[in-house]
Amino acid sequence: MNKQHLITDIQSHGLKLIEHETGASGRKGGAGPSDHKAITIDNTTVMVPIFTSVAADSPYTARFDAATEQTILELNGETISSIDFPTQPNFYRLATADGIPYWKIALLHSRDVLATTVLQTCMRYNDTATSCQFCAIGQSLDADRTIARKTPDQLAEVAEAAVKLDGVKHMVMTTGTPNTRDRGAAYLTDCAKAIKARVNLPIQAQCEPPDEFVWFERLQNAGVDSLGMHLEAVDPEVRSRIMPGKATVPVAYYFEAFEAAVRVFGWGQVSTYLLAGLGDDLDTLLAACDRLIAMGVYPFVVPFVPISGTPLAHQPPPKSAFMQALYQQVGRMLDRHGMSSKSIKAGCAKCGACSALSEYES
């Protein structure tokens, strides 16, 4: 099996840990795709589902071999290769002056990305009539693994330490959606300003489309290098079933916002998550990707991972054959337009660890 296929397959099936390794980047709950753990296969670090019911039945297992001191990846009991888990970063040992551990403020994702959810609450989350059914933003807060609001100063302090002590290369700042018309853009602006005043670290901000597109300029002036506004799903029926609150923001408004954001951040510096497996069929996803790429937006296609404790905990993830077909065609579209994850300054699409898409770019 080649690497493209292996990463696609293991992200669909998940990984069962036989001999539990403790790595830095396991994430139980949180905003966005979660219940993952970072593993490195043949120099590529990817996030794979570990803490899910699907992963518990996966044909892929990781077993620690005490004789060679290596972790061995197996498929149906047959050895495939050795794998590594990123080690715990140094900045996790530090705490702010008022005693908050840095790891409650931001986490290391993959190998060199600092990631944080600046506001760990969302106006849509506490009511099933509005919440996104795949989202677990409240879980890590309930479990005291994070704090509700990271201040700009706290983020700047942690970002500086993560660059100095662990060599992080870029930062992702996402947010739960506050009940304000800017949809969190104002707070992300304050956070970016404070971080950039302290350390030169490329930043991606992620939020819903704000009411006024002048926020894109304000974000950029504050030091945000690239922007994510996440559709997650495109078919109106799927959107209203899976994310009834977010679905009240029409897809057409996202596209208006994309157009305005590309004018500010540049071609290929704006991206959107598309979660394959929520219900959109292949043609719908491909048509959306085609339209997005043509206007300068990178479609970050990611397999949906059912997170324990969410309403979709038992919805099966997409089949590996579906993801392969999707990646192959989106990869060809990206190549045709000369768009590449490598050219993105910061963010999830640059990191790429939650998807196999970058493996399908030329």
Ligand code: SF4
């Ligand atoms: S793709 Fe985004 S969410 Fe996934 S590991 Fe990278 S930074 Fe984190």
